[in-house]
Amino acid sequence: MIPCTEFVPAYSQLFKTLERLGGKAAVEAFCRYLSANFLNNLRDLVAANGIRGCWLYWSRTLSEEAADFTMELDEEAGAFSIAMHKCPSKGRLLAWRHIEPYPDYCWHCDLLYREVFEPLGYSYEIDLSQCDQARCRIVIKGKKQ
């Protein structure tokens, strides 16, 4: 059994395997599949609660992941953001010196969530320019409540 605390290196290896088998397109195809088949809880929360669904979803997941973050919800403006000060996943990948992480590990966060939000009519932006320091920023805007 692989414990959930070692999921991140397992996924990093999965991305490497997919890229070896089918190039970057294989990683992208898998992320779309994962978004469609695994993120229904996020999709359902946003469909039922609007932009607040983001708050409800990430309040739980980021707390369980022991992330270092600031999350903001403005329902009147229809906006939600996460400033990730230290991503627990990327932080761990960078800390394990005996493995070589998949170089575009953070790319999946772009693909996964974009696939949820854009079909629901929201815009989704992610700034990965500092992901080599386990920092990123997500901004989601959409339907005003």
Next chain:
Amino acid sequence: MKEIMHRQAAERVYFHQDFHGALSCGIEYLHAHYGARAVREYLREFALTFYAPLRQAVREQGLAVLKDHFERLYRLEGGEARFTLSADELVICVAACPAVRHMRASGYPVARLFHETTRTVNEALCEGTPFVADLAQYDPQTGRSVQRFSRRTQGLQATVPGRTS
């Protein structure tokens, strides 16, 4: 309504069991698109690289290292496991796999080859060591299992990368 939440990593323990569902999804995808062999090669490669320090410790200190590793793992995940250790054999009886239990409870599909996260990973943990791993029993519904690590008999190959069963 406006809300702001600040959290620091130190406020919580890193423990997100939904990751089991995501791993299961990845295994099922790999299986469906690239076959069972790709799943086993993926998990073997993961275990050989990520657990390289653990394998080194097994080479140097024997099966007690694996017992410590699995005791920590099942304690962390809230799994009930019984360990029987001798110089030549470690047997782990797991009442129910915590990952499978979480996925069943949360409604996540369990990949057809999810048991390979035990079988293939355990076999890879033993590569290059004096031991071999055997998944003696496994119940796909609950993940209840009997995992055996035993001293390699002379003449047995140290690696089994070509296995396709």
